[in-house]
Amino acid sequence: MTATTERPATTPAEPVPAARPAKFRRRGESSPLVSALSHGALVVASLIALFPVLYIGFISLGPDKMDYLHPGAIFDKATLSNYSKVLFDTDFFTWFGNSVIVAGGTTVFGVLVAATTGYAVSRMRFAGHRQLMWTLLVTQMFPIAVLIVPMYTILSELQLLDGYLGLIMVYSATTVPYCAWLLKGYFDTIPVEIDEAGRVDGLSPFGTFWRLIIPLARPGLAVAAFYSFLTAWAEVAYASTFMLSSGKYTLAVGLQTFISQYESQWNLMAATSVLIAIPAALVFYLVQRHLVAGLTAGAAKS
Amino acid sequence: MAVAVQGAPSKGSRDREPRPGLVQRVKLSYSKYWYAYAMVAPVVIVLGVLVGYPLINGIYLTLTDANSLNSARTIGVKHIPASYHFIGLHNYADVLWGPGSYDRFWSHFVWTIAWTVICVTVTYATGLGLALLMNQKLRARGLYRLLLILPWAVPTFVTIFSWRLMLADGGVVNAVLGSVGLPEPSWLADPLAQKAAAIIVNTWVGVPFMMISLLGGLQSIPAELYEAAEMDGATPWQRFRHVTLPGLRSVSSTVVLLGVIWTFNQFAVIFLLFGAGAPDAQILVTWAYRLGFGQQPRDYAQSATYGVLLLSILIVFTSFYRRWLARNEEAAG
Numbered sequence: 001m002t003a004t005t006e007r008p009a010t011t012p013a014e015p016v017p018a019a020r021p022a023k024f025r026r027r028g029e030s031s032p033l034v035s036a037l038s039h040g041a042l043v044v045a046s047l048i049a050l051f052p053v054l055y056i057g058f059i060s061l062g063p064d065k066m067d068y069l070h071p072g073a074i075f076d077k078a079t080l081s082n083y084s085k086v087l088f089d090t091d092f093f094t095w096f097g098n099s100v101i102v103a104g105g106t107t108v109f110g111v112l113v114a115a116t117t118g119y120a121v122s123r124m125r126f127a128g129h130r131q132l133m134w135t136l137l138v139t140q141m142f143p144i145a146v147l148i149v150p151m152y153t154i155l156s157e158l159q160l161l162d163g164y165l166g167l168i169m170v171y172s173a174t175t176v177p178y179c180a181w182l183l184k185g186y187f188d189t190i191p192v193e194i195d196e197a198g199r200v201d202g203l204s205p206f207g208t209f210w211r212l213i214i215p216l217a218r219p220g221l222a223v224a225a226f227y228s229f230l231t232a233w234a235e236v237a238y239a240s241t242f243m244l245s246s247g248k249y250t251l252a253v254g255l256q257t258f259i260s261q262y263e264s265q266w267n268l269m270a271a272t273s274v275l276i277a278i279p280a281a282l283v284f285y286l287v288q289r290h291l292v293a294g295l296t297a298g299a300a301k302s
Numbered sequence: 303m304a305v306a307v308q309g310a311p312s313k314g315s316r317d318r319e320p321r322p323g324l325v326q327r328v329k330l331s332y333s334k335y336w337y338a339y340a341m342v343a344p345v346v347i348v349l350g351v352l353v354g355y356p357l358i359n360g361i362y363l364t365l366t367d368a369n370s371l372n373s374a375r376t377i378g379v380k381h382i383p384a385s386y387h388f389i390g391l392h393n394y395a396d397v398l399w400g401p402g403s404y405d406r407f408w409s410h411f412v413w414t415i416a417w418t419v420i421c422v423t424v425t426y427a428t429g430l431g432l433a434l435l436m437n438q439k440l441r442a443r444g445l446y447r448l449l450l451i452l453p454w455a456v457p458t459f460v461t462i463f464s465w466r467l468m469l470a471d472g473g474v475v476n477a478v479l480g481s482v483g484l485p486e487p488s489w490l491a492d493p494l495a496q497k498a499a500a501i502i503v504n505t506w507v508g509v510p511f512m513m514i515s516l517l518g519g520l521q522s523i524p525a526e527l528y529e530a531a532e533m534d535g536a537t538p539w540q541r542f543r544h545v546t547l548p549g550l551r552s553v554s555s556t557v558v559l560l561g562v563i564w565t566f567n568q569f570a571v572i573f574l575l576f577g578a579g580a581p582d583a584q585i586l587v588t589w590a591y592r593l594g595f596g597q598q599p600r601d602y603a604q605s606a607t608y609g610v611l612l613l614s615i616l617i618v619f620t621s622f623y624r625r626w627l628a629r630n631e632e633a634a635g
Contacts, residue, residue, distance in 0.1 A: 038435045039442075045432055046449040052506070053456055055474065056464035068467045071474065113348070116341035124338040132342060139353050140560070141616040143567050143587045143609045149363070149594065149602055150356030173352040176345055178560075205337040234457030237569065237591075252459060266467070273460040284455030288448060292518045 053277070060270035068266050082271035092272070094247060095254035098164070099233060100279075102250055105168040106232035110175045111224045115217070117176070118183030119209050123195060133184070136177035144237055155242060162244040170242065171232045179224040186220030186294065187213065222287040223294030229283050233276075251276045363606040364393050370600035386603075393607040407586075407608075413497070414566065414585040421504050421568075422561040426554075428505065429512025434546075436513075437520040447517075454510035462574040465503045466490070469575075490575070493582040500583055504571045508564075512557055519553030520546070555627050562623075563616060586612050 059068050061078040086092050117136075121129045151170060152161070160166030190213060198208035214221070233251075240253045249257075255272050258265045366386045374384040397407050432450060436443055453461060468474045469489035476486040487495035523546065531541045547554075572580070572588045584592065586608060594605025 035438070035440060038438060038440055042432070042435055042440075042446045042450075046446060048506070049450050049453050049510075052461050052464040052468060053452060055468055056460065059464075059467060068470075069472060113344045117345045120338040120341035124335065126335045126338040129338075132346070135349070136345075137620065138617060139349060141563050141567065141613055141620070142353060142357070143590065143612045144569055147353065147356045147360065147609075149606070150359035151352060153359070154351065154355060169348060169352060173348050176348070180345065206341075209341075230455070230457070234459060236459055236574075252457070255459075269463065270467075273457075273463060277456045277460050280457055281452070281455050284452070288451065291451065291514050292447075292521065295515045295518045 056270050057274050060267065060274050062267055062270075065265045065267045068270070082267045083275070086268055086271045086275065090268075091246060091249070091254060092251075092275070095249050095251045096275075098243075098248055099250040099252070099276075101164050102167050102171070102239075103229050103232035105164060106171040106175060107225050107228045109168060110172040110179060110228040111221060113172065114176045114179035114224055114228075115183050115214065115221065116209070117180040118185075119187050119213060121180070122184045122187035123192070124205075133181070136180055139173070139177045148237065148241055151238075152241060161242055162248050164248075167239060167242055167250075168232075170238050171228075171235065175228040175231050179228060182224055182227075182295070183217065183220050186217055190216050219290035219294040221294075222290035226283060226287045226291070230280055233280055360606045361610055363603050364610050365390060366603050367392075368602040370598070370602065373602060393603050394611075397604065397607050397611065409582075410584055410586050410589050413583070414587075417497075417501065417504075417585055418562055418565045420501055421508065421565045422558060424501065424505050425508040425512050425561060425565075426558060428509050429557075430516050430550075432509070432513045433516040433520055436517055447514075451510040451514055453506060454514075458507055458570050459574055461507065462503060462571060465499075465506070466575055469499050490579070493580075496576060496580045496583040500572050500575060503575060504565065504568060507571060508561065512561065515553055515557045516550065519550045522553075523549035551631075559620065559623060562619065566616060567612070 058074065059071065060082055061080070062068065062071070062074040063077060063079050063081050067074055117132075120126070121133055155161045155166045155170070158166070160169070194212055194216070195205075195208050198212045199205075203211065235250075236252045236256075239250045240256065243249055243253055246254075246257075251272070255269060255276070258269045258272065365388055367389050368384070368386040372384065372386040375382055397403065436446055436450075440446075469476075471488055471490075473489075475489070480486050487498070489495045489499040527545050527549065528541060531545050536544065566585075567587050568585070569587050569591065572583060572585055573591070576583060590605050590608035590612070593601045593608065
């Protein structure tokens, strides 16, 4: 990671790479062998990436709770009965609604707050901006075990326990630091001239931010939203500690009721898992185009 | 639109403003900073209440003998006030060199460090490899990208649950291993296999983020650099070593830092994969959680002590890491 300028040119030119076939290839195109190997590696990697996801979907089709032990038998008796049982005989829709409220609230609140913070730090050299970024980084390091008891006490004092707002605040506190870093990096790539133009036209800093910068920062915002939504959608520990009544459970907590009782209903768990994964996959599909662009700026500039 | 406005920050030297008159400077600074503080206020408030205060509270707990029997609690309508005592640094002494400290703290400490180093290295290497493969001109590149980041989109507890079924005795992983004549370790019961299983699952969970970040970094390296290197007769390895790696430096340093922090505090993988079992595979975070929540009476003070120690380790690591980065950057000039 040290040498950048060591020019290979100074070494006597090695014989022109012999592997280069006679046929002219444009830059960036690989030889058939290389591209076949790449395709092979990527196919294998994709299979490994997908398999656990597909596997749980497959298990969810087995009607008996012990079917996961002999998955081969599922082929003969595949059924959607687990899904209908989860959807209609449990509190699934209540939990689903709770999860939507909490994850949606975290996304909106978290991204908005992270965006203003990232913008302020990116554009304005106010006293304490460095310390703020450092603090944000440090909050990433907080182990859940230190925070969860005092957070519980605070939420109960503020009467926010067993409510949506409390959980949204807690999730925002965990997602905002990373999102602010990411968005700060993204805002750094947007030319300051745009802000200047906005100011010349008489916009306030907040107006500039809202009308000019936010629309330009869509890829970064999409990644931040994706990250916030997923974090809130999939979080277990805080949700199971802070949501006390089953009417307020999120999906992740509700899922545990299938095993915390007298028996482990793996089939129902599998079906619920699939149902939980679907909205997350949808959100992912909506933002995936922006993922590379959004993360690049965030990482490359920080 | 390109009129230079006095007092507006000029590109490149945002730190040093041009110096208009004093009154204007104050006005400008007021308008700028007022907005800046208004913009960061929500974060500061939320973090202050939900992170700053708990931290102070947590640090105070480490100086007491608080547990679930002597903390303030409400049973029915009866409120019992806290009755724990201030005991100074006793908890730290006990954790670090009290009786049985090796089994309680240091063995988990060693495993946590090993876990972090192995996981981050493997995840980074895999992510970089896949990013390099996908940065070529390949057919169906977009499709591969979509498939490979999908694990990221599925909630972690769902996939860990799936891995648990796959790794179970007689599960699909061992069936595959057995069919090609390899040994079939008992992933969820044997201490060494548990550690391997945790690393495999965590790698699987972590690669998509690494891969996408590094892919972004690769795409931001100007193609001219590769052209120039090729003109100079650089071999692919030399191009990788002298163009790709330096070009990725800032992305790498960020994702490695985040990777270390996240892996060090990775709670879900180990907790959900093994549940209450696997005393050997517990990293410090899950161990601290067990002290505070997984046993009776709950030992809040010890749990918080672990938390503070964890945080200190990470802060020390991060400051050294950043200093090391800064020095490297200077050296590379």
